[in-house]
Amino acid sequence: MKDIINDMNGGCACNAAPQTPAPEKPRRVALRLGLLALGLAAWVAVYASLERAALWLTTDLLGLDTGTHLGEAVRFFVYDTPKVFMLLLLIVYGVGVVRSFFTPEATRKALAGKAELVGNVMAAGLGVLTPFCSCSAVPLFVGFVTAGVPLGVTFSFLISAPMVNEVALALLFGMFGWKVALLYAGTGLLVAVVAGFVIGRLKLEGWLQDWVRNMLAMGGGAGPQRRPTWNDRLDAGREAVAEIVGKVWLYVILGIGVGALIHGYVPENFMAGLMGRSAWWSVPAAVAIGIPMYTNAAGVVPVLQALIGKGAALGTALAFMMSVIALSLPEMLILRKVLTGKLIAVFVGVVGGGILLVGWLFNAVI
Template sequence: MEIFQWLNDQLLRMEWLAYLVQLLVEEVFGLSMSSRLGGSLHFFIYDVIKIFILLSVLIFSISWVQSYFPPERTRKILGGMRGLRANLVGALLGTVTPFCSCSSIPLFIGFTSSGLPLGVTFSFLISSPLVDLASMILLAGVFNWSIAIAYVVVGIVLAVLGGTLIGRARMEGYVESFVTQHKALDLPQEQLSPGDRMRYAREQVAEIIQRVWLYILIGVGIGAAIHNWIPQDLISALIGRDNWWSVPLAALLGVPMYADIFGTLPIAEALVGKGVGLGTVLAFMMAVTALSLPSLIMLKKVVKAPLLALFFAIVVIGIMLIGYLFNSFAYLFL
């Protein structure tokens, strides 16, 4: 256990990096770590470097795995399954095909046009932006492994239950006709060499970094401000763990935003440090990643209002229940 803890501290939390940044702040910039400016500068530099290092390594590794699960193969795996097992496999495949909420929509169209059950495609649609291996490892680096594993488990449960409920609602008629009438091509599986997979993984790292770098900088900046400049009393009054409205407020505040979990993690870290409930913070993160306004607008183009409303209601209620659950049992994780 001591070796595991040491590896976790050095490889994920990067305590060595925190020490080097502390030397930079104190010796080079001449600022005290106990001052607001010094603490903010340390938080910003340390989190930005740590997230970019972890993100690059994780996306490269996960993209290598993802190269074995292109959309056609994912569709074929799901095509022969029905019922709860299909929803579970759809949710699990979402964890190894890490797409943001907007880029998941074209896959939703492809899966639906291929004749996959509607509930299964929604299980994938919920899971893909919400839960992936990179988010689990980054959560472990910011918080701990128990929180990271619990987050993944409840995210998969939400995806399975959400897809199952939508499937049983029999709302296939509320999918736009152009989706169901467009038949996906049954293309042969391309055989990739190790060099091809290496190149694909590098391209994915560059593409994702290019897409999220601004959100990371903004998220870390907000986190640094919360951590060192906003009074704890003010935060507690608004979304403190003792306020019943904190979870639904956090979930609703997350919907208008559009960011990956990589940009919301620094904000979550700062909020927990200010005494905000763990469940409130996780509800905010889940709403940002699974229910962003741009993704809802895109989804409205392919499904009709009743189905979109059912999807939104199921996911937002599920997120709030998860938030209250984590707030009630936070002592088990922190």
């Protein structure tokens, strides 16, 4: 617990900054920005050629027919693997730089003292802009509560931060376009705002773990942090890539592999019957399947792409993805350090109910 309390002042290591700033070197910053621009141009050129390269590799080099199950599965895999990793590198780096503008202390100050509902909306928005890693979930929670942030507002932040994250947005944008990505972001924010507001109205502060309530009674705070330089911000982007991509690369490959098998071998009428909009029970079934899964957005989005391509309804597929990201078993185990079992049950029930409504709504209107 001492380590958790000590972490309250800085969040996860990826957001921490040295206390003694190095002098800013404009020439070095300009050089790094120029190299980034060249790298971005190369990224665009390579990304634009991925589909042709995947088709050539599958048909010409491997001699497979894309009209067969095996050929289509292989084409899906060799196309989506570099595509997903390229999207991850680009978006995670950019968000890593943006993240340096939103430290845990600045976020606490922005949310402290805000009225309910207004605070829920602000917290959900900040959760999207501040995608803190899972190692900081507990210290952030404690820091928010002890800084005077209402419990429901804190939950809005904790729901939106993992649910509407940079990995999911990047992959959804690259695979389905901006409309689906915007739909995912909007519904995720709505679930975070409503769920946080409902939990706040229930006044469940007494269901926090004893040591958290003791800290709340004593008050809390965090020391000031220095303003990062642009070199620090660029370093933060690089460190975010190393940390996040380093953690999710295996899930990406496994997810694409599962997606390739679904794409190549699962009949369309099978998925349409199992996860189609006509089956009302498909949404709760998808949520129930998603909660115990040990994966993340990087691993589940390729599966989502294959499911939709085979006839799964968009609302059901989105409900499945949201349950995996926002209600995963690993996250519940982390939150168990600060929440009692009763409060976790309320959290899962409220958020799960919101996800169900989103799934049924979109299946009905889209």
